[in-house]
Amino acid sequence: MQISYKPGNGLLYSLNPMIKGAIAFSAIVFFSLNTLGLVAMTAITAVMLLVSRLSGVELGDIFMSVRRILLLLAIVGLIQGFGAEGFSLVDACAAMIRILGVFLVAGVYVTVSSQSELTFFWEACFRPLGLIGFPAREFALVMVIAVRFFPVILGEIDRIRMAQVARGAKLDGGGLLASAAALMPLMIPTLTQAIIRAGELAIAMEARGYRVSAQRTRYQRFRFGIVDLFAILIPVMLLAYLLRPFFYTAG
Amino acid sequence: MLERLELKDLTVRYGRNILLKNLCGSFSRRQINLVVGRAGSGKSTLLRVLAGFHKEYEGSVLADGQVFEPSGNISLAFQNPEALFFNGTVAEEVGYALKMRKMSAREIEPIARQWLQKWGLDPDRCWLNHPLELSGGEKRRLALAACTVFLPPVVLLDEPLAGLDAQGQRDLISLLSGMATDHIVIVVTHEPELLLEQSGSLLYLHADGCKSLKPAEFLRLALADSSFFPLPEWYRYAVRHFAQSSDLPNLRADDVYRFVKTRERMHADQL
Numbered sequence: 001m002q003i004s005y006k007p008g009n010g011l012l013y014s015l016n017p018m019i020k021g022a023i024a025f026s027a028i029v030f031f032s033l034n035t036l037g038l039v040a041m042t043a044i045t046a047v048m049l050l051v052s053r054l055s056g057v058e059l060g061d062i063f064m065s066v067r068r069i070l071l072l073l074a075i076v077g078l079i080q081g082f083g084a085e086g087f088s089l090v091d092a093c094a095a096m097i098r099i100l101g102v103f104l105v106a107g108v109y110v111t112v113s114s115q116s117e118l119t120f121f122w123e124a125c126f127r128p129l130g131l132i133g134f135p136a137r138e139f140a141l142v143m144v145i146a147v148r149f150f151p152v153i154l155g156e157i158d159r160i161r162m163a164q165v166a167r168g169a170k171l172d173g174g175g176l177l178a179s180a181a182a183l184m185p186l187m188i189p190t191l192t193q194a195i196i197r198a199g200e201l202a203i204a205m206e207a208r209g210y211r212v213s214a215q216r217t218r219y220q221r222f223r224f225g226i227v228d229l230f231a232i233l234i235p236v237m238l239l240a241y242l243l244r245p246f247f248y249t250a251g
Numbered sequence: 252m253l254e255r256l257e258l259k260d261l262t263v264r265y266g267r268n269i270l271l272k273n274l275c276g277s278f279s280r281r282q283i284n285l286v287v288g289r290a291g292s293g294k295s296t297l298l299r300v301l302a303g304f305h306k307e308y309e310g311s312v313l314a315d316g317q318v319f320e321p322s323g324n325i326s327l328a329f330q331n332p333e334a335l336f337f338n339g340t341v342a343e344e345v346g347y348a349l350k351m352r353k354m355s356a357r358e359i360e361p362i363a364r365q366w367l368q369k370w371g372l373d374p375d376r377c378w379l380n381h382p383l384e385l386s387g388g389e390k391r392r393l394a395l396a397a398c399t400v401f402l403p404p405v406v407l408l409d410e411p412l413a414g415l416d417a418q419g420q421r422d423l424i425s426l427l428s429g430m431a432t433d434h435i436v437i438v439v440t441h442e443p444e445l446l447l448e449q450s451g452s453l454l455y456l457h458a459d460g461c462k463s464l465k466p467a468e469f470l471r472l473a474l475a476d477s478s479f480f481p482l483p484e485w486y487r488y489a490v491r492h493f494a495q496s497s498d499l500p501n502l503r504a505d506d507v508y509r510f511v512k513t514r515e516r517m518h519a520d521q522l
């Protein structure tokens with residue numbers, strides 16, 4: 001099962017897409033860069049999951065998907081755990097909880113954000129670049145389509161992998177070149193399928209009247225509510241915490 | 252040669268969800284074995300378990316009474332298997348599975364040519380062609396030939412008739428029937444009507460488990476109650492006019508088309 005948007009009406013769902021995006025991205029940066037210890041990070045992760053659960057977010061699929069990054073977590077834990085004084089389990093766990101936090105934040109964000117909300121957020125992010133002629137709307141659409149197609153392509157790769165392995169393909173070679181060559185049975189059909197799908201999608205969009213650079217109206221209007229005013233404090237606080245060292249240096 | 256593949260109380264879970272529940276049934280050689288069910292009934296999961304890609308399950312899969320080891324013993328072709336082509340020529344595509352089994356080029360060529368012929372492709376005509384240059388039906392046959400050239404005892408096919416025209420479907424059904432003499436052929440489909448006549452056994456998957464049925468029995472149940480399994484309207488309509496009391500009608504869309512045209516002509520004559 002894939003992590004994907006699941007409709008709901010809890011607190012996180014009701015936030016303005018801009019606020020949702022800002023919280024998600026500031027939280028991802030926070031998890032990536034912070035230097036808080038293991039206990040604090042575990043507590044923050046637990047609070048985040050609790051808020052998500054209370055907002056009606058189905059966490060089952062997100063937890064099941066954690067299995068896919070177990071190897072990454074183990075590698076990060078091993079690398080970060082070894083210091084000058086030997087292996088430290090606390091350091092290893094602290095590193096792993098940071099990666100896990102990033103994954104969980106991204107998972108919850110994708111689960112509570114519909115496609116139109118994602119597009120709205122990306123568009124808003126790129127809008128300032130429109131002043132220098134950058135096609136912000138089109139770029140936002142490309143990003144959203146890429147995000148939406150990611151699980152589809154993953155599923156496709158899985159099917160192709162199984163079929164090729166059943167034919168006897170060995171998809172892992174020895175060295176770098178051998179590995180690349182061994183992946184050909186996987187790469188070529190995947191690329192072919194992706195191109196076919198892209199072509200079909202383009203035709204479907206044009207058939208439904210999509211034109212590049214056309215003036216558009218919006219089907220949904222996203223308004224700011226009282227909750228958004230409080231929620232905006234979260235990214236502000238997280239970013240203030242992360243930017244704190246710069247202010248000290250400046251002072 | 253493997254004679255029988257048996258499922259004993261097969262249960263597959265994913266988290267709290269039960270994807271397959273207490274599946275029991277068997278698949279034999281010398282007949283096409285159908286696995287039928289609506290979308291979401293667990294057909295693909297069963298395919299993955301049989302192919303050995305889903306290893307976490309309860310119950311057992313037995314091959315002639317022994318625990319079944321899928322590795323090297325199965326061939327798996329998903330819907331539109333021609334999407335898997337990645338070689339530059341028909342020769343390389345069909346010979347790939349043999350090459351992966353460490354056979355030399357000299358050994359591969361005669362086997363691959365013979366196998367192409369068996370699947371109704373003329374090797375002299377298409378040997379050095381790019382696989383994508385073939386027609387739709389030929390591509391499907393090449394893809395299935397490439398999947399089965401290493402003679403696996405069990406052949407798993409997911410919707411093998413999808414996207415083929417009536418002639419292509421007819422050709423493929425006859426090839427599959429021929430294959431069943433040497434392999435256990437398992438076909439997973441949610442459109443069983445075209446294969447009912449040729450199949451010998453049918454495993455019907457539903458929300459609460461499964462039912463092993465004779466194809467005729469399945470057809471009778473589906474005709475009596477469309478909520479049991481929704482057969483297409485053209486098939487239901489045709490069966491009402493063609494069916495004998497016990498035999499299954501071997502109907503295709505073009506048979507029905509001819510029948511409808513005849514009826515229309517008769518109706519026009521009467522007017």
